[in-house]
Amino acid sequence: MSGRERFKLDRRDFIKTTVGAGLAAGVGLGVPKFVRAQEQDALPLNEESAKVVPSFCGVCSGGCAIQAYVQNGRVVHLKGNPHDQAATGRLCVKGYNTLETLYDPDRVKQPMKRTNPNKGENEDPKFVEISWEEAIETVAEKFNEIREEYGGHAISFFHRSHPFSERLGRAIGTPNFIAHQSTCFTTQEAAWHAMVTGSGKPWTYDLENTKYILSFGCDLLGKAKNMHMQNVTNALRKGAKLVVLDPYQSITASKAHEWIPIKPGTDLAFTLAMIHVITQEKLYDKEFVEKYTTGIEEVISFARRYTPEWAEELTDVPADVIRRIAREFAQTPPAHIPSHKRDAAGPNYVNSTKLAQSQVLLNALVGTIDRPGGAMLPRNPRLPGMDAIFPPPAFPDMVTKRIDGWDEEPIMHTYYRGNMATVADGILNEKPYPVKAALVRGYNTLTFPNAKRMTEAFKKLDFLVVCEIIPTELVQLADIVFPEPHFLETSSFANRGYHSMYPQLAIRLPVSETSLHNTKGFGSIILELADKMGLGRYFEGVSGGKFDDERLKAIGTSWEEFKQSPTGLWGDEQALEPREEFNTPSGKIELYATVFEKYGFDPLPTWQPKLEMPSEEYPFYFVINRPIVHKMAATQNNRIAHEISPENHAVMNADKAAEMGIKDGDEVIVKSKVNEVKLKARLIQGIRPDTIMIEHGFGHRSKALRLADGKGANDGDLIPDFSVEEFKKLRDPGAGACMTDVCLSIRKA
Amino acid sequence: MSYENTAMLVDESLCTGCNACTVVCKQLYKLPHGVFRTKINRLSFGAYPEVKDYFDKRACFHCTDAACVKACPTGACQKDENGLTMINSSLCITCNWCVNNCPFNAVQPDRANGTIEKCTLCSGRIKKDQEPFCAEACTTRAVKFGTRGEMLQLGKKRVSELKSQGYTNAYLYGDYELNGLKVLTVLTDEPEKYNLPRNPKIPISLQIWKGIPFKPLVLAAGGAALAFNALHTRKVKNLQNKNKQNKGGE
Numbered sequence: 001m002s003g004r005e006r007f008k009l010d011r012r013d014f015i016k017t018t019v020g021a022g023l024a025a026g027v028g029l030g031v032p033k034f035v036r037a038q039e040q041d042a043l044p045l046n047e048e049s050a051k052v053v054p055s056f057c058g059v060c061s062g063g064c065a066i067q068a069y070v071q072n073g074r075v076v077h078l079k080g081n082p083h084d085q086a087a088t089g090r091l092c093v094k095g096y097n098t099l100e101t102l103y104d105p106d107r108v109k110q111p112m113k114r115t116n117p118n119k120g121e122n123e124d125p126k127f128v129e130i131s132w133e134e135a136i137e138t139v140a141e142k143f144n145e146i147r148e149e150y151g152g153h154a155i156s157f158f159h160r161s162h163p164f165s166e167r168l169g170r171a172i173g174t175p176n177f178i179a180h181q182s183t184c185f186t187t188q189e190a191a192w193h194a195m196v197t198g199s200g201k202p203w204t205y206d207l208e209n210t211k212y213i214l215s216f217g218c219d220l221l222g223k224a225k226n227m228h229m230q231n232v233t234n235a236l237r238k239g240a241k242l243v244v245l246d247p248y249q250s251i252t253a254s255k256a257h258e259w260i261p262i263k264p265g266t267d268l269a270f271t272l273a274m275i276h277v278i279t280q281e282k283l284y285d286k287e288f289v290e291k292y293t294t295g296i297e298e299v300i301s302f303a304r305r306y307t308p309e310w311a312e313e314l315t316d317v318p319a320d321v322i323r324r325i326a327r328e329f330a331q332t333p334p335a336h337i338p339s340h341k342r343d344a345a346g347p348n349y350v351n352s353t354k355l356a357q358s359q360v361l362l363n364a365l366v367g368t369i370d371r372p373g374g375a376m377l378p379r380n381p382r383l384p385g386m387d388a389i390f391p392p393p394a395f396p397d398m399v400t401k402r403i404d405g406w407d408e409e410p411i412m413h414t415y416y417r418g419n420m421a422t423v424a425d426g427i428l429n430e431k432p433y434p435v436k437a438a439l440v441r442g443y444n445t446l447t448f449p450n451a452k453r454m455t456e457a458f459k460k461l462d463f464l465v466v467c468e469i470i471p472t473e474l475v476q477l478a479d480i481v482f483p484e485p486h487f488l489e490t491s492s493f494a495n496r497g498y499h500s501m502y503p504q505l506a507i508r509l510p511v512s513e514t515s516l517h518n519t520k521g522f523g524s525i526i527l528e529l530a531d532k533m534g535l536g537r538y539f540e541g542v543s544g545g546k547f548d549d550e551r552l553k554a555i556g557t558s559w560e561e562f563k564q565s566p567t568g569l570w571g572d573e574q575a576l577e578p579r580e581e582f583n584t585p586s587g588k589i590e591l592y593a594t595v596f597e598k599y600g601f602d603p604l605p606t607w608q609p610k611l612e613m614p615s616e617e618y619p620f621y622f623v624i625n626r627p628i629v630h631k632m633a634a635t636q637n638n639r640i641a642h643e644i645s646p647e648n649h650a651v652m653n654a655d656k657a658a659e660m661g662i663k664d665g666d667e668v669i670v671k672s673k674v675n676e677v678k679l680k681a682r683l684i685q686g687i688r689p690d691t692i693m694i695e696h697g698f699g700h701r702s703k704a705l706r707l708a709d710g711k712g713a714n715d716g717d718l719i720p721d722f723s724v725e726e727f728k729k730l731r732d733p734g735a736g737a738c739m740t741d742v743c744l745s746i747r748k749a
Numbered sequence: 750m751s752y753e754n755t756a757m758l759v760d761e762s763l764c765t766g767c768n769a770c771t772v773v774c775k776q777l778y779k780l781p782h783g784v785f786r787t788k789i790n791r792l793s794f795g796a797y798p799e800v801k802d803y804f805d806k807r808a809c810f811h812c813t814d815a816a817c818v819k820a821c822p823t824g825a826c827q828k829d830e831n832g833l834t835m836i837n838s839s840l841c842i843t844c845n846w847c848v849n850n851c852p853f854n855a856v857q858p859d860r861a862n863g864t865i866e867k868c869t870l871c872s873g874r875i876k877k878d879q880e881p882f883c884a885e886a887c888t889t890r891a892v893k894f895g896t897r898g899e900m901l902q903l904g905k906k907r908v909s910e911l912k913s914q915g916y917t918n919a920y921l922y923g924d925y926e927l928n929g930l931k932v933l934t935v936l937t938d939e940p941e942k943y944n945l946p947r948n949p950k951i952p953i954s955l956q957i958w959k960g961i962p963f964k965p966l967v968l969a970a971g972g973a974a975l976a977f978n979a980l981h982t983r984k985v986k987n988l989q990n991k992n993k994q995n996k997g998g999e
Contacts, residue, residue, distance in 0.1 A: 042873060043873040043874065043877075044777040044778055044779070045777055045882075047879075076776070076777065077773070077776065077777060079885070079886075090886065090887070090888045090890075091769070091886070091888070092767065092769060092888050093767040093768055093769040093772055093888070096769055096772050096773050096776070096886060097772045097776075099776060100776075221765040222765070224765070224767050224888070226888055229765060229767070229888045229889050230888065230889060230890075233763045233765075233889035233890070233891070236762070236763060237763065239910065239914065249800055249802065251765050251766060254791075254801075254802035255762075255765065257914070257915065259798070259800075261797075261798050628765065628766065628767045628768070629767070629768055629772070639782075640771075640772050640775055640776070641772075643782055643783070644768055644771065644772075653797055655796070655797065684793060684800075685793060685795060685796050685797045685800045686793060686797070686800040686802065687797070688797075689797065
């Protein structure tokens with residue numbers, strides 16, 4: 001029965017309506033017209049007639065496969081692809097909501113050049129629209145001028161790894177590629193590199209089969225990664241126990257069976273005491289440890305000193321609780337400590353790499369590395385890189401010293417990374433040399449530690465090029481702006497980033513033949529730029545399409561074949577074969593990390609306190625969380641995300657605030673040693689009285705972001721940056737940027 | 750699946766408050782700023798460090814005894830033949846009486862469009878044997894849809910599982926309340942923690958209202974309201990036209 005029939009007027013209704021209308025007509029007004037009189041159950045989506053386009057999500061690196069529903073040329077709805085092992089037919093809130101970013105009226109729509117030579121947060125750049133030709137020519141000319149006068153290293157690139165851009169950089173002769181990972185996960189990467197993989201951190205968890213999930217600030221539910229949310233809730237459904245240590249009651253903590261508000265920066269002490277209990281009481285998985293690990297004897301004698309009583313002093317958690325958790329963890333197999341980016345083992349504190357190290361160690365002690373219920377090493381198809389497909393001619397010699405000192409990181413320099421915590425100092429002090437230009441893609445000033453200082457660094461450059469989809473703060477500082485398409489408007493393919501139990505690829509096809517705006521993909525921008533710079537010989541025969549096609553051919557398919565896939569996916573489900581060998585010098589999981597030892601780092605996670613402790617001037621610890629509907633600093637201008645979560649707050653303990661005379665909603669000044677910000681206070685009970693939490697992503701100051709501008713404040717303003725010399729003194733093999741290793745004061749504004 | 754006999758089950762123990770349901774619902778039904786057919790509230794109880802947070806997915810429960818239906822003076826808000834509470838906006842005079850009388854605060858005026866908004870349980874989809882959008886979209890599958898029998902069984906199973914995991918106050922809401930709600934909810938704690946009345950009732954004023962046969966008065970009031978609405982609409986239209994003309998002249 002159709003909705004229309006169902007709302008057919010019965011006789012009584014008919015009389016009522018007629019009388020009503022008659023009354024209205026009686027006073028000479030006619031029958032009223034309602035603005036929105038359609039039936040309430042009219043279907044907004046017709047699956048049978050809509051066009052379905054396969055894609056995968058670009059909001060985070062998880063890459064969930066998407067089915068985009070297009071009606072009358074407009075994407076009306078996104079669904080998770082049911083055949084994708086990661087998405088299983090669902091997306092996360094940010095994935096669904098990315099449509100609002102696609103259709104954001106504030107998007108960057110046209111190449112632009114700056115006409116106001118003055119740069120600053122309150123300076124209108126006075127952009128004028130230009131053609132793509134003029135935009136690319138202007139950049140090529142300027143880059144060539146700078147290269148001639150100062151050398152190729154005076155040009156820097158800020159973006160995630162991209163094969164075309166990296167080749168352009170080598171052709172120009174610059175080592176300065178700066179990406180964000182030292183503010184994100186290099187601490188965990190270093191520990192996994194040294195102890196298990198030789199090649200970074202695995203992102204896949206088989207938490208669905210975990211019986212005991214122990215989280216150190218790992219907010220798997222609050223970060224809302226699709227696969228993590230599904231994994232954890234499926235585990236809860238099956239009766240798993242979830243225990244969360246976090247100074248702030250995150251969403252994961254609120255769903256946990258036990259929330260332990262540990263003192264910030266002391267998680268390492270807690271894990272060391274756990275190792276103590278598990279080794280002294282011989283509770284570890286003897287079979288796994290004997291067969292697949294080295295160094296257990298060293299660990300046993302190392303951990304003897306770290307009693308739960310010792311840890312109680314540091315962590316604020318009673319010794320008997322630590323002892324109980326350690327026993328539960330060892331005796332509820334499979335048990336696992338998951339860790340994803342900015343949790344306690346992310347680059348938050350100077351001791352975070354050691355925490356990551358002790359977490360890997362604990363997971364090895366209970367045998368959940370590449371075993372059911374544990375962290376799974378990636379099972380991705382082996383795809384050739386750019387140089388294998390398009391062998392390059394010889395590159396020019398170049399300076400190897402970098403502006404951010406990353407070349408001096410003993411282990412991490414082998415990864416395409418970079419240091420956002422030191423680059424401002426390098427640029428401002430011209431150490432080791434002046435940098436004159438930057439090409440930035442997808443990063444914003446709000447993303448950097450000490451964002452205000454980084455803004456000064458970008459202002460100091462002679463020439464700034466920004467590739468973006470929305471008009472961020474950095475766009476306002478740019479000389480040339482290249483507008484990029486939203487990911488739904490592009491073609492590509494990807495691994496199952498955060499949930500790859502077997503090799504599977506998802507394809508992305510554009511949702512429409514023409515883009516909404518006059519945009520160009522990053523790969524094409526780089527190819528045209530190289531050509532105009534006279535560096536075309538490094539890209540002989542290179543195109544994005546050919547690159548994709550050749551990579552797919554190497555695994556026995558092709559772009560054309562993949563495009564025809566009825567599911568939008570490649571790769572059949574395979575049974576899991578647990579790894580017998582690991583990529584370390586001994587071929588085993590090295591509890592005693594010889595790789596760290598070789599570079600002069602601590603092979604075992606010896607206790608080390610965080611850098612800055614509360615003082616009279618700065619009495620509060622600092623923690624950062626992210627609102628569940630937002631992706632970092634990228635979605636505050638998204639219509640619906642903005643509606644649900646418009647601004648951030650200084651979140652503090654209500655009783656502590658009452659002591660200080662601060663009321664809910666009061667404007668407060670939060671200050672660290674580098675800067676201060678003004679925010680509204682939000683008072684809750686679910687946070688330690690000695691801690692202030694600020695949500696990340698807010699404090700936009702670009703007037704072109706009409707919804708986000710001026711809402712809340714940027715947590716990044718409070719985070720200290722470093723000089724390369726200061727940073728080296730931290731002696732951290734994971735080169736973590738110490739994102740919350742600073743203390744705060746708070747007062748009424 | 751028999752349409753008459755369907756129900757939704759919201760398992761609050763698996764809801765993370767991500768608002769994926771909210772977003773998808775807003776996108777598809779094109780709801781303006783500030784208007785929701787479903788939304789999740791985070792509620793907090795207790796004092797540090799014994800704090801408990803709860804997530805309350807709030808939308809129309811489609812009560813069997815529906816206060817909004819009793820309140821509606823024009824018959825716009827009524828039960829369809831399958832037990833869903835629906836508002837026919839062409840009969841609605843936006844008097845907001847349903848809004849004021851809903852025991853769950855699940856009905857909301859949409860001032861931008863001059864209508865009343867509330868969840869329809871995606872009735873058009875149910876009729877096509879599809880799940881409501883929020884059930885299909887829910888990342889953690891905390892929202893399920895099926896026959897009432899299945900949903901009751903699953904809900905009771907979850908409640909006993911939660912009880913055995915230490916959630917001693919776990920509760921299945923909606924089996925009996927107001928003679929049965931079409932949306933059942935698994936709670937990890939007592940209903941009050943979710944801002945849900947333990948014994949929801951139709952306000953006494955409404956019971957009296959429905960008992961007295963003064964329909965002619967209602968119709969007169971309704972007619973007057975319609976007239977006012979029409980007058981107002983015309984005024985707005987006129988103003989808009991004027992503005993358009995002014996702009997055209999520039």
